Amino acid sequence: MPAEPLPQFLSSIKLKYVKLGYQYLASHMLTFLLIPVMVAAFLEAAKIGPDELVSLWRSLGINAIHALCTVLLLVVVATAYFMSRPRPVYLVDYACFQPARNCRVPFATFFEHARLMPFFDEKSVRFQVRILERSGLGEETCLPPANHYIPPCPSMEASRAEAQLVIFSAIDDLIAKTGLKPKDIDILVVNCSLFSPTPSLSAMIVNKYKLRSNIMSFNLSGMGCSAGLISVDLARDLLQAHPNSYALVVSTEIITPNYYAGNERSMLLPNCLFRMGAAAVLLSNRRRERARAKYRLLHVVRTHKGADDRAYRCVYEEEDVDGNSGIRLSKDLMAIAGEALRSNITTVGPLVLPVTEQLRFLASLVARRLLRSRGWKPYIPDFKRAFEHFCIHAGGRAVIDELQLNLRLSAAHVEASRMALHRFGNTSSSSLWYELGYIEAKGRMRPGDRVWMIGFGSGFKCNSAVWRCLRTVSTPVDGPWSDSIHRYPVHIPEVVKLL
Amino acid sequence: MGVNSDAAAVYGHKLSTVVPGSVSGETVVHELADMDLVMKLHYVRTVYYFQQSETVDGLTIVDLKKPMFRWLTSYYPVTGRIRRTEAGRPLVKCNDCGVRIVEANCCRTLEEWLQVPHSARWRPLVPDKVLGPDLRFSPMVYVQFTKFQCGGMAIGYSWSHVLGDPVAGTNCINLWGQLLAGNPPPKSLLPHSARTPTARPARQPPVSATPLSVKQVEPAGDLWLIADACKMATDSITITESRLKHLQSEKLNSVPAFEMISALFWHCLASVRRGGREPRVVTICRHKPRAKKCAELSNEQMISTVSTSHASPADLDLAELALLVSKQKVDETTLVEESIDGDGGKPDFVVYGANLTFVDMEGVDLSGLDIKGEKPVQVDSVIDGVGDEGAVLVFPQGADAGGGSKGPAAVLILPEDQILKLREVLKREFDMA
Numbered sequence: 001m002p003a004e005p006l007p008q009f010l011s012s013i014k015l016k017y018v019k020l021g022y023q024y025l026a027s028h029m030l031t032f033l034l035i036p037v038m039v040a041a042f043l044e045a046a047k048i049g050p051d052e053l054v055s056l057w058r059s060l061g062i063n064a065i066h067a068l069c070t071v072l073l074l075v076v077v078a079t080a081y082f083m084s085r086p087r088p089v090y091l092v093d094y095a096c097f098q099p100a101r102n103c104r105v106p107f108a109t110f111f112e113h114a115r116l117m118p119f120f121d122e123k124s125v126r127f128q129v130r131i132l133e134r135s136g137l138g139e140e141t142c143l144p145p146a147n148h149y150i151p152p153c154p155s156m157e158a159s160r161a162e163a164q165l166v167i168f169s170a171i172d173d174l175i176a177k178t179g180l181k182p183k184d185i186d187i188l189v190v191n192c193s194l195f196s197p198t199p200s201l202s203a204m205i206v207n208k209y210k211l212r213s214n215i216m217s218f219n220l221s222g223m224g225c226s227a228g229l230i231s232v233d234l235a236r237d238l239l240q241a242h243p244n245s246y247a248l249v250v251s252t253e254i255i256t257p258n259y260y261a262g263n264e265r266s267m268l269l270p271n272c273l274f275r276m277g278a279a280a281v282l283l284s285n286r287r288r289e290r291a292r293a294k295y296r297l298l299h300v301v302r303t304h305k306g307a308d309d310r311a312y313r314c315v316y317e318e319e320d321v322d323g324n325s326g327i328r329l330s331k332d333l334m335a336i337a338g339e340a341l342r343s344n345i346t347t348v349g350p351l352v353l354p355v356t357e358q359l360r361f362l363a364s365l366v367a368r369r370l371l372r373s374r375g376w377k378p379y380i381p382d383f384k385r386a387f388e389h390f391c392i393h394a395g396g397r398a399v400i401d402e403l404q405l406n407l408r409l410s411a412a413h414v415e416a417s418r419m420a421l422h423r424f425g426n427t428s429s430s431s432l433w434y435e436l437g438y439i440e441a442k443g444r445m446r447p448g449d450r451v452w453m454i455g456f457g458s459g460f461k462c463n464s465a466v467w468r469c470l471r472t473v474s475t476p477v478d479g480p481w482s483d484s485i486h487r488y489p490v491h492i493p494e495v496v497k498l499l
Numbered sequence: 500m501g502v503n504s505d506a507a508a509v510y511g512h513k514l515s516t517v518v519p520g521s522v523s524g525e526t527v528v529h530e531l532a533d534m535d536l537v538m539k540l541h542y543v544r545t546v547y548y549f550q551q552s553e554t555v556d557g558l559t560i561v562d563l564k565k566p567m568f569r570w571l572t573s574y575y576p577v578t579g580r581i582r583r584t585e586a587g588r589p590l591v592k593c594n595d596c597g598v599r600i601v602e603a604n605c606c607r608t609l610e611e612w613l614q615v616p617h618s619a620r621w622r623p624l625v626p627d628k629v630l631g632p633d634l635r636f637s638p639m640v641y642v643q644f645t646k647f648q649c650g651g652m653a654i655g656y657s658w659s660h661v662l663g664d665p666v667a668g669t670n671c672i673n674l675w676g677q678l679l680a681g682n683p684p685p686k687s688l689l690p691h692s693a694r695t696p697t698a699r700p701a702r703q704p705p706v707s708a709t710p711l712s713v714k715q716v717e718p719a720g721d722l723w724l725i726a727d728a729c730k731m732a733t734d735s736i737t738i739t740e741s742r743l744k745h746l747q748s749e750k751l752n753s754v755p756a757f758e759m760i761s762a763l764f765w766h767c768l769a770s771v772r773r774g775g776r777e778p779r780v781v782t783i784c785r786h787k788p789r790a791k792k793c794a795e796l797s798n799e800q801m802i803s804t805v806s807t808s809h810a811s812p813a814d815l816d817l818a819e820l821a822l823l824v825s826k827q828k829v830d831e832t833t834l835v836e837e838s839i840d841g842d843g844g845k846p847d848f849v850v851y852g853a854n855l856t857f858v859d860m861e862g863v864d865l866s867g868l869d870i871k872g873e874k875p876v877q878v879d880s881v882i883d884g885v886g887d888e889g890a891v892l893v894f895p896q897g898a899d900a901g902g903g904s905k906g907p908a909a910v911l912i913l914p915e916d917q918i919l920k921l922r923e924v925l926k927r928e929f930d931m932a
Contacts, residue, residue: 106594149514
């Protein structure tokens with residue numbers, strides 16, 4: 001009588017345990033190899049007996065000096081080893097700018113203003129409306145006061161006013177959360193791609209908060225939407241060189257001076273998607289901050305595809321035929337983003353993936369090389385096994401869709417990105433922090449959870465940062481989501497009819 | 500100084516939009532009642548003048564806009580836009596599109612400006628836009644802030660009558676003033692009663708009796724403006740308390756002030772128009788009393804007509820006219836409402852100016868708007884889109900909110916030559932300046 005086929009779930013459970021066992025074995029390979037060796041040595045020593053062991057020792061002829069030198073050598077080696085290890089970098093806390101209700105731009109208002117602008121022709125208006133309908137943005141995103149005018153009045157004064165509003169608000173919140181004293185800040189890194197006045201935004205912060213005269217301040221401009229992680233990387237490197245320091249990282253994008261007033265389609269997208277936002281992050285390498293720090297920075301991996309001409313010109317600021325300056329997005333943006341991502345995860349993979357996944361990837365690579373004609377699809381490692389949370393730059397719905405597909409993520413994994421895009425729009429380099437805020441506000445962050453932040457930006461760059469959560473973040477969380485989190489997640493339709 | 504140069508004195512217009520702070524909702528609509536649609540071709544324009552002071556000087560446009568998001572959250576239907584049902588009936592889609600704000604400067608001082616004749620004074624300070632030609636993108640409320648050379652300020656407020664009567668309109672802007680002063684919104688502010696699409700009884704035209712108080716006009720389509728209105732001028736005449744008492748005691752004690760003043764102007768205008776189109780029938784418009792703090796948006800008018808059977812009003816004694824006005828009103832409110840077709844919201848009517856119209860502005864709280872405690876020194880309030888016969892708005896406490904009981908004021912909206920002649924008649928017969 002043929003055996004009854006195992007019930008589906010039973011067989012899948014058995015398979016699951018087999019899989020888990022295999023993964024555990026592979027991750028702790030070294031330990032498992034070492035155990036038999038230790039057992040054998042112990043058994044051997046037990047067989048010999050203690051007296052024989054002592055005489056064996058004496059016969060080696062080691063005298064006191066030898067012993068002392070050996071111990072000293074060991075101490076020196078150990079010290080060198082511990083000194084050369086990178087200092088841990090802790091994220092003490094962060095704060096995001098909460099846009100004022102006054103700056104809200106509902107869809108209807110955006111549409112009406114686009115119609116009333118003297119420089120837009122009808123096709124441009126229709127194009128912008130179509131983009132907005134499919135953008136994944138909600139009705140609560142905010143534009144700075146200057147952009148509420150018909151036509152917008154982007155003066156330098158208005159740009160500075162926006163910068164002061166968003167940056168100071170975020171830093172004030174951070175100071176309130178952490179009790180940070182401005183005089184304690186040793187390193188200041190500010191990134192804002194499209195607005196770079198003199199004196200710089202970092203000087204503006206030094207002036208406002210009366211920071212120390214020996215502060216190490218940096219202002220990164222022109223580096224695109226991935227500059228947030230570049231700033232974090234820079235702060236981390238500086239924290240390696242300077243012990244017992246605090247680093248303040250401010251990421252923002254100033255919208256006021258960058259309204260495109262022309263009719264080139266490829267340059268109209270930023271008008272529709274970019275919104276006000278800023279984030280202030282406090283990093284430290286002080287041991288005592290370990291107790292209250294939220295995250296620890298594990299890795300930052302930066303990938304620059306600028307050597308390729310196509311990638312370099314993919315997001316390009318230039319003037320159109322009428323002399324209006326804007327940012328041109330090329331048609332193969334998604335393809336280039338995909339390539340940059342693949343490049344990046346090739347480096348991130350070995351740092352974070354469990355051994356089994358790496359072995360699988362290696363096997364697939366070898367197989368593809370050997371069996372080139374068979375056309376095997378490249379194996380994309382399962383990053384869901386390496387991370388609990390994903391923060392994907394909310395550059396637009398297409399970016400999130402593309403990454404969800406590429407990394408085989410579920411809807412739950414990209415929920416933070418989609419909801420941040422809906423509530424705040426594309427806030428450029430600070431979007432990753434709004435998404436992290438969403439995960440925390442939903443109470444999903446647990447100690448030990450790993451977070452992967454992926455940013456894309458002009459250049460074309462793909463930057464990743466990996467964080468580990470150090471303590472439970474309890475809800476309700478005070479932040480930009482505090483008044484709206486109860487309404488999320490929302491279902492975002494494919495197309496929102498605007499009329 | 501010609502009208503053109505007055506208008507040219509106001510320059511540097513900057514347009515922007517303010518929206519409600521909270522999302523109103525996906526498919527929220529504000530239904531327009533029949534009376535709302537009757538009034539749709541009219542607009543209420545009000546200008547508040549504030550003298551230079553430290554408070555007024557210290558206010559930037561950011562300060563003025565800050566309370567607006569909270570204000571518009573309470574009054575979110577005014578930020579919507581007109582749409583039509585399938586049958587063609589207009590309604591308001593509450594899509595938070597916003598209120599249009601205009602900023603301007605004036606190269607004259609407030610004092611100089613107040614010397615300008617009434618008709619030319621208010622027009623440059625309040626946007627004179629109407630709904631249409633594209634209804635879907637026409638704001639229903641405008642606010643203009645004009646800074647004078649001396650530091651004074653004028654706030655121009657344009658309100659589409661389709662949203663509500665002048666009482667509702669002034670209550671709306673007064674709330675903004677209270678929020679500007681830092682007061683929390685009053686708890687007793689009633690939320691908008693959800694206007695469920697009531698089952699309108701199917702009405703078959705023609706109606707039994709055509710109301711006299713309104714005039715049907717050519718279909719306005721998507722441009723809600725009276726097609727062939729001759730340009731109306733405006734003027735304001737204050738009737739001092741003593742004069743009023745004199746008139747009342749001379750003739751009759753029991754006639755209230757509004758009826759008295761209406762009769763007065765009816766008589767005078769009749770003599771001005773003698774030989775031409777004499778106003779045998781007049782329309783009287785009163786507002787139903789409404790709680791001050793109510794955020795209700797509706798047109799709560801009581802419209803009635805008074806007619807002199809055979810005699811010309813110019814020949815009648817003032818006392819008789821006054822009695823006629825107070826006692827012989829024929830209420831046409833229901834009749835007017837029923838003239839509107841339930842489904843399509845047609846036809847289009849003119850109410851103010853169909854006949855000579857007297858509007859009792861009791862309950863319109865013009866002095867309710869203050870800038871952090873500063874009251875306006877002068878308020879000009881008129882109705883735009885008035886028909887050929889003209890209208891007189893009677894303010895019980897005077898349109899001048901400068902304090903001091905000056906007495907009621909009448910704002911005339913008439914063709915320019917009639918105003919001049921009317922003033923002559925008033926001087927001659929009643930010794931009123």
